[in-house]
Amino acid sequence: xxxxxxxxxxxxxxxxxxxxxxxxxxxxxxxLMIAVLTFIALFAQMLIDGMPRLTWLFFTSFPSxxxxxxxxxxxxxxxxxxxxxxxxxxxxLGIASGVYLEEYAPKNIFTEIIEINVTNLAGVPSIIYGxxxxxLFVYQLGFGQSILAAGLALALLIxxxxxxxxxxxxxxxxxxxxxxxxxxxxTKWQTVSDHLLPYSAAGILTGVIIGLARAIGETAPxxxxxxxxxxAFLPPAPVTEEFPYVSFEWLSAPFTVMPIQMFNWVSRPEExxxxxxxxxGLVLVVMTLAMNGLAIYLRYxxxxxxxx
Amino acid sequence: MAxxxxxxxxxxxxxxxxxxxxxxxxxxxxxxxMSALLSVAIMLAIIAMLVKESYVFFQHVSLWEFLTxxxxxxxxxNAHYGIMPLVAGxxxxxxxxxxxxxxxxxxxxIYLSEFAPFTVREIAKPFLELLGGVPTVVYGYFALLFVxxxxxxxxxxxxxxxxxSAGLVMGIMIIPYVSSMAEDAMRAVPMHLRxxxxxxxxxxxxxATRVVMPAAFSGIAAAYILGISRAIGETMVxxxxxxxxxxxxxxxxxxxxxxxxxxxxxxxxxxxxGSIGYQTIFAAGLTLLLMTLVFNIFGxxxxxxxxxxx
Numbered sequence: 001x002x003x004x005x006x007x008x009x010x011x012x013x014x015x016x017x018x019x020x021x022x023x024x025x026x027x028x029x030x031x032l033m034i035a036v037l038t039f040i041a042l043f044a045q046m047l048i049d050g051m052p053r054l055t056w057l058f059f060t061s062f063p064s065x066x067x068x069x070x071x072x073x074x075x076x077x078x079x080x081x082x083x084x085x086x087x088x089x090x091x092x093l094g095i096a097s098g099v100y101l102e103e104y105a106p107k108n109i110f111t112e113i114i115e116i117n118v119t120n121l122a123g124v125p126s127i128i129y130g131x132x133x134x135x136l137f138v139y140q141l142g143f144g145q146s147i148l149a150a151g152l153a154l155a156l157l158i159x160x161x162x163x164x165x166x167x168x169x170x171x172x173x174x175x176x177x178x179x180x181x182x183x184x185x186x187t188k189w190q191t192v193s194d195h196l197l198p199y200s201a202a203g204i205l206t207g208v209i210i211g212l213a214r215a216i217g218e219t220a221p222x223x224x225x226x227x228x229x230x231x232a233f234l235p236p237a238p239v240t241e242e243f244p245y246v247s248f249e250w251l252s253a254p255f256t257v258m259p260i261q262m263f264n265w266v267s268r269p270e271e272x273x274x275x276x277x278x279x280x281g282l283v284l285v286v287m288t289l290a291m292n293g294l295a296i297y298l299r300y301x302x303x304x305x306x307x308x
Numbered sequence: 309m310a311x312x313x314x315x316x317x318x319x320x321x322x323x324x325x326x327x328x329x330x331x332x333x334x335x336x337x338x339x340x341x342m343s344a345l346l347s348v349a350i351m352l353a354i355i356a357m358l359v360k361e362s363y364v365f366f367q368h369v370s371l372w373e374f375l376t377x378x379x380x381x382x383x384x385x386n387a388h389y390g391i392m393p394l395v396a397g398x399x400x401x402x403x404x405x406x407x408x409x410x411x412x413x414x415x416x417x418i419y420l421s422e423f424a425p426f427t428v429r430e431i432a433k434p435f436l437e438l439l440g441g442v443p444t445v446v447y448g449y450f451a452l453l454f455v456x457x458x459x460x461x462x463x464x465x466x467x468x469x470x471x472x473s474a475g476l477v478m479g480i481m482i483i484p485y486v487s488s489m490a491e492d493a494m495r496a497v498p499m500h501l502r503x504x505x506x507x508x509x510x511x512x513x514x515x516a517t518r519v520v521m522p523a524a525f526s527g528i529a530a531a532y533i534l535g536i537s538r539a540i541g542e543t544m545v546x547x548x549x550x551x552x553x554x555x556x557x558x559x560x561x562x563x564x565x566x567x568x569x570x571x572x573x574x575x576x577x578x579x580x581x582g583s584i585g586y587q588t589i590f591a592a593g594l595t596l597l598l599m600t601l602v603f604n605i606f607g608x609x610x611x612x613x614x615x616x617x618x
Contacts, residue, residue: 017511021423024513028419031412032432038480039439042450049453096343104337105344117348123534123604124597125541127568128354130575131593135357139581156350163347187329189336210441217443220543220568224575224589259445259544266449266548274453281446292441296434 046285050278058279063231063261067272072280074231075261078147079216081235081250082257085151086215090158091208095197097159098166098204103192122160129157130224138225145226147235148251153221158211165207169200202302206295213291217284219259231256258284358597361590368584374591380554380570382588383577389588391595393556397471397564398599401546402539404475404560405482409535412479413486414528420487421494422516433488440484448548451477456549469551469563478545486535493527494520526611533607537600543568567596 061071097118105111133153143149173196181191197204235253258280265277366374369389377390416436420429456473460466466473497520505515521528551563552573565573571589579585 017514020513021511024415024516025419025423027415028423031415031419034412035416035436035439035480035483039435039442041454042442042446045450045454046446093343093346096340097347100337100340100344104340114344114348117351120604121347121351123537123600124354125537125543125568125600127541127543127571128358128593128597131571131590132350132354132357134575135361135590136353159347159350187333189333213441217441217445219443219445220547220572223572226575259443262449263445263544263548266445266452277449281443281449284443285446288441288443289438292438296437 043285046278046282048278049275050280050282053275053279054282062233063256063264067270067276070265070273070276072258072261072283074234075256075258075280076283077234078227078231078255079257081147082151082154082222082255083212083216085148085251086154086158087208087212089152090155090162090211093155094159094162094208094211095166095204098163098170099192099197101163102167102170103188103196118160118163122164126157126218127220127224129153130221132156133221134224134226144252145254146252147255149225150222150227150255150257153225154215154218157218157221158215161211161214162204162207165210166200166204169203169207170196172203173199202298206298206302209291209295209298213288213295216291217259217288219263222257222260223263227254227256227260258287354597358590358594361587362594365584365587365591368587378556380565383574383585387584391567391592393554394565394567394570394592395595395599396556396558397546397550397554398540398566398568398596400558400560400564401471401475401478401550401566402536404472405478405539405542406536408476408479409482409486409539410532413483413531413535414490416483416487417490417494417528417531418516418521421491422512422520433491436484436487440481440488442481444481444542444544445548447477447481448474448545451545451549463561466561467551467563469549470561471546471550471564472560474546474548474550475560477549478539478542481542481545482535482538485538486531489531489534490524490528493524493531496527497523526615529607529610529614533603533610536603540599540603541568541596543572547572567592 058071059076060073061069062073063075064070101111101115101118105114130153133149133156137143137149137152138145143152177195177199178191181195186194231254235250235255262277262280262284265273265280268274374389374391376392377388378392379388379390380393381388416432420432424432451473452469455477456466456468456470459470459473459476494516501519501523502515505519510518546566547569550566550569552565552569553563554570555562555564557564570592574585574589
């Protein structure tokens, strides 16, 4: 301490502290690299194993006992239909809840309970939603192990994501817009539907895409419902030849989805099936990455273009 | 539609008041309120469903046996219903995952928030987000067919299924959740605190660890709690890579089933509705929900205690 006036001593202390800075910088880069390298290894492993299996036939064949003839036709059709149900139920409900909490809700204990509850729902493990869907949708409401039950289960799962995205998008709209609308005599709903919702559409869309990307990859809740892993037929077509031209029979059809098909192949001991798993995983990852990428791009565009 | 009803108002002189318009507004508000209420209904339904089925279960099996028996073999002839092996599996795999995710996630968060140049942050953040979007079943595949063989080179005695490789992969999977939330918390710390620290001659590292981190403590704690709940509730990675055999062990090198893996195993089979086996998955689910709830309440209290308001 008595040498503190000594210039070289001070320089030494500074040098030592700067070394800590540098060391931490390196630690940070290494930590990031671990994440990056893991991702690259994961992708490369699947690419090497799965690429040879990714032929046109793989997308147009049903699962089979013979690994080289098996495909993901029923899986991707199932995923598409389940996602339709999920989007059709989670998006309107999520946006409506978000609008209510952000624009209508009075500040009281009841609103606070709803808000805390939305946060808590986001932390509930996904398999618990599967148990709820199994007890409620499959047995109590009698939907059976169907596309409808699976779609609704995933809708419950992504509801908090849509609600939070809607709230954030609406919150970022300046008060001046609302005041302008009210000043011209608009009612609350007119303000919401003509101004707030259109202006926050991009933000809400981002949240919806992220939620659906999560739902596509979710396996646990759908296994719990009891999706079959071996489906060698397609659900009834939604469009029919006779009047009324649309049919909702597909809602109650048994089904399988991409992640379940992949899980089924992974857990088989034969190596040939694991190559199929790699190919299915590759399709799944590309799908979710594309959706997440789109969401990130939309957000980036939004941040750049909107200046209130 | 609302505009039309306004035009048809019977009192054109009284601007802004129309009974139909008012009704229309109230109706929409009610609709919106109902959908907001749905989230509460979901929570209640989850609890009701788990408690209802578990209640039937606990009429067969005493709570004491459930908590103290060291075997979990509900599907065998000689059935034992001790949840301990499943809880141990869950805790060990989560512990391994958190030993990876919390330090790495924190370091990445500090680096991105306090050290990284603008371009690095702009590239790394979306990349981490993509990493968090990879389906868990894909991570399971990766753990079983890439990480386990890799670990077997280092530890030749490691079995094909192990809590270690499942936990490691799970940890890397959780990093993005922890890092992005912790980083948001640190970025929210006002600039003048950092400026004050720098003005006193502190280095970046000192500022980050002694000023920014304490100030962002409640947000960082929230990130940790989220990471813990993710690890406890994670299903597919452990179901694929850690095995499905209940095994009371604290050794991560062994295979063992977790609570979630057990639920998956039972669901894959064909258990009749209403059988005791069917009820076990709800009792297991209730245990899982209570475990995550305990951590969430703890985190909530921690946040309340240490929240800093600027």
